[in-house]
Amino acid sequence: MPKKKSHPVKSIKKPIQKKAAKKNLSAKTKPEALPIDSLLGELRLRDLLFSSLSKATRELLLNPDWNKAIGIGLQMLGEATQVDRVYLFENDPIKPGTDLSCSQRYEWNSGVAEPQIDNPELQNLPYTLIAECYQPLKDNRPFFRIVREMNKYSSFRKILEDEDIKSIILFPIFVQEGFWGFIGFDECKYERQWSEIEFSVLRSYSATIAGVLGRKLSEQEVSEKNKFIESFAATSPDIIYVYDIDTDTNVFENRHIAKILGYSPEQIKTIGSNYWNFLMHPDDKKKYDDLLNDWHRRTDNDSEILESEYRLKNSQGEWRWYLARDTVYKRKEDGTIAQVIGTAQDITEQKLAIQALQESEQRFRMLQRASFGGISLHDRGVIIDCNQGLCDITGYSFEELIGMNGLKLFAPESQAVVIEHIRSRYDKPYDAEGIRKDGSRYFLEIHGKNIPYHGREIRVTEFRDITDRKRSEGRIREQNARLIAITEDLKRKNDQLEEFAQIVSHNLRAPIGNILSLITFYEDATTEDERKEYFNLLKESGQTVHNTFNELVEVLKIRQNPNIERHQLSFASTLEKVKKMLAARINETQAVIKEEFGTPYILYPNIYLESILLNLLSNSLKYKHKDRIPTIRFRTFQENGHTILEVIDNGLGINLEKYGHQVFKLKKTFHEHPESRGIGLFITKNQIEALGGEIKVRSKEFEGATFVINFSKYAQT
Template identity: 30%
Template sequence: MSNKLKLYLNAAKSAKIGIWELNLKKGSLYWDAVTRCILEVPEDFMPVQGSSIRFYTEGENRNRIKFLLDQAINEGIPFNDKFQITTDNNTIKYVECICQVAFKKGKPRRLLGTFQDITNEQNLINEMQLSVEKFSSIFSSANDAIFIFDISNGHIAECNPRTSELTGYTSNELVGLHNSELFPATYRDEIKNLLKQNTEKDNYLVSESYIQTKNGNIIPVEVASGKRFKVKDNTFLVCFFRDISERKRVETNMNKLSLAVSETTDTIIIADPNGKTAWANKAYLELTGFSLNEIIGYRPGHFSKGPETDKHTNAIMREAIRDKKSIKITILNYKKNKEKYWFDLNITPVFDKQNELINYIGVGRDVTAQKEKELELNKLLEVTNHQNNKLFNFAHIISHNIRSHTSNLAMVLEVMKDTDDVEEKLSYIDLFKEATEKLSETIEYLNEIITIQKSTNIEKTKIRLKDEIEKTKNTLSLIIKENQITISDNIPNDLTLFVVPAYLESILLNLFTNAIRYKCPKKETKLEISYEVNEQHTIINFKDNGLGIDLEKNGHKIFGMYKTFHGNHDARGIGLFITKNQIEAMKGKIEVESKVGIGSTFKIYLNEK
């Protein structure tokens, strides 16, 4: 082997280029070490003519190498081509095979060639080809209009089909057109600066501008400039144009709506699907005293509830929100400074086209003035009804009791007038006296009740209940001893009440004497006095084990005037009526629990404010 040939072979080996030779006369095939390495066959592998064909991927690659080898052997035509092969280890590779033909006496005698692994290069080419195909697909089908500008002259070098839809120009008309022709005159400098900034600094910039179409229409667009790139010595810039006409229209409408919502006197609050505040208008913030930052992320009711907020109304509102239903309520809320206000609120859920909940919108109005008038009117109606009931009782007294007494007096006088017997006339004096006494008694009761009901500005005094109970027991000590009544209490010495002393004295006397008057003769009489305190009242309980009252039959008239239930000869039916009036005059109330044969418990609720 000559030195020149050795040098060539060593160079080929260094470049990882395989050498092969096919001797057509002898039918022998030679592969060097690089060729064996590419095909991943053992070092001692001995190739024979035709053994290389199996390495070429079955199909187009194998058919093509057979055809080219056949041409080289029979017609002496050389070739240079690229193929996909599968090595002895089942590795897929790409190779470049070059074949030269050596002739003798005009006939092909040897095929000499090189064999080079180009897998990495081919994979890169494949990837580039795929990228080109992807870019071409994206470029053609993109929703945005894409322009490629030649920076050297500002002309459009390429554009996608969407540009024609946006501008009204055909692709042929756009290519070669200067970019300034796309914009109204007032916006050309703005776009020129945008392109200049991107070209000089290679920035990704987004801005809004306007396109002027072929027929002169002005369309708002969003312009996004991409990266610049070079092809040979020319620099190009990719720009994306998006029609934002609809967005601008929506923004305009939203701005108008936002202005209306912000300036309306009605309060508006928007909550997310979880019911948490996302936004509120100025009217809501001014009404409640909160800032937007203080309420965002919280449920609107988190800050507005207070001790007098109606729990039932609140529960109804929560249930409607949970069920994604509209609701209209009026509820007592609290401001940031704890001031109360009445709130008329409409809550409406908002859904998207897929019927998914987007948010809740609450539109409300401060109706404190109207509600206070309504409550005042209701209170007035309640007072009026109460007064009407009282007038009915007075009418009953006047029409029945006083008329009865005056009728009795008239009858006695008539009888006395009709007789001339002095002794007989004198005998009617006692009847006349009795009738006048009963009339006087009725008038006294009437005066006492009128006094109580007229006392709208009665003065209350702080007294110790324990002392008043002891005074009443001392006053009635003889009666208590005579009737063998046991009276016990758990009233602490320091329990004080804010009451009208004269009224409390009368109430205690009435309840003590009732327990005595209606005792059960078959058992030892007991009266137990206890107390309890809630948020609004101090409650005094008077529990006896007397005759009891059938509340199902007589409960509706137990506190009526002249109502008696046991036929006692000394019962006048006025004590509980007066007691009820005295307690109500002090803004309290009285209730009774009773069972026949078991006893009664009178519960006195005293409002000490």
């Protein structure tokens, strides 16, 4: 088949060239005609062919209605060549996975052949069914066949025979270098061969169709492109313009800048074409012009985009910021830039936002700087920003702090708490101990808070040096303690004053009252004996006053002399001395004296310790139980840093419920005992209290008493 196929095509050209005028035309016209007639006929035919081609071509080029133009063209050529059918097939769009097909678009019919324009089989007709023509057409070669000579089993032949076609010729149409379709001529009357002239006319027409189609297509493309650009320009919020440098005007702009800025058409008219000068901020105008001038002089910047920012005044007199992006659009013959294409974008809001941000950042910095405390921002412990305050507090420089692990600012003992608080997002103030660059320690109050930052969560921490506060807290505590001590001391002194008042009231006033009465008695006395009796009683009363007064003075001395000299004394040796003083009574009572001096020494005034031990021991011996040998234990020990002395006896004891309030008072005795004078314990108590100590008694009547002395209970050291 390929051989057969190629043969007729070749055979068209050669015979056509040689004998087209004679054979082919003669075959068509009457063979017996005269040569001159046939020559004339041939000339007329040729004239007809050319004029038809010219008309058909003119239709294609000039008729704005493409369909009509094709219809007329096909008819003219059909009539001129006397074929039975002329048609135009267009290739269908290529669908992936399917064979290329074509569809008939136009048909002219001579009336001999049946019209096929409505034949559905000629729509989407796959080339596989007309396989023989595919390769030549695709290679931009014409296809010619005598149907009878085609392969008997060819589907193409079958199609042609069904339509009584004897001879066929097809010319490919290539549009924009692509295989677009073909134009075809059917001959149903006889097995026609094509003359050279017919061949070239038909080929010329198909080429014209191709050209017109190509033009149509690019026109469509251009209009589509324009449409795209127009809609793009219309929907873009930016101003798009083409600026002509020489005329200083925009030759294109998608919208008028002045209109966007709110100027009315009248205003725009007044402003005129040179509105840039009018609208642009003078400072920016100068800069922008300089920039453009420089840029315009260069010839190597076609692909470069020039960015510039400037302000334009809107109709309200406000300055709007624009960002312009310019690039070369057209150059002049001398290479300088003729036109610039660019976009201008309103960036006022961004500018304001950036400005606001900068201002807020500045304010933040100012606040940070002004803050007395240290402020740090950290991301999982690493400091990413901080203020001068933190540098001042910690002794590190800003550069050292950035990137540092914030835990290094805390003493090791505080780090666990800090970590825990960071982890739990603790947001209340807490105390911690800080450590400075030089290793010194200080007290801190830490107050942290987590805040979102660039999609993460970071922690802002305030450091406050509270060393001063801690120090004054300590001072306040000390002062408080001192005040409490002073208050207690005052209370004791007040008690003592009351006691003195009592002593004066009872112990001094009573004998003086007696003296006054006795004097009256003395005066009224009638006998010498009487007078003598009253005189003795007066002497006795005088002595009582004197004694009481001396005791009071003694106590006052003790009270007023708390700074009496102290010595390192041994309890054992002091007690030894006291025992010697009371040796007679100890012997008499066979008393057992036990000593357990766990604290062997005390810093105390010698005479006081002696007096205390003497009073307590003599008391215990005095108030011994008559059925028991007195046993008296002396023990000393330490309790809360105080030296304690206990004197425990097994004597009569005291009914504390009854007499507890009187134990250490002057001239109080609780026993109907001949030796009770009630002075000892009063003095003892005063001595102990004068030096900040305390004496207490525990007792059960008839079982014994325990005196407990804390030597330094209220002592201020």
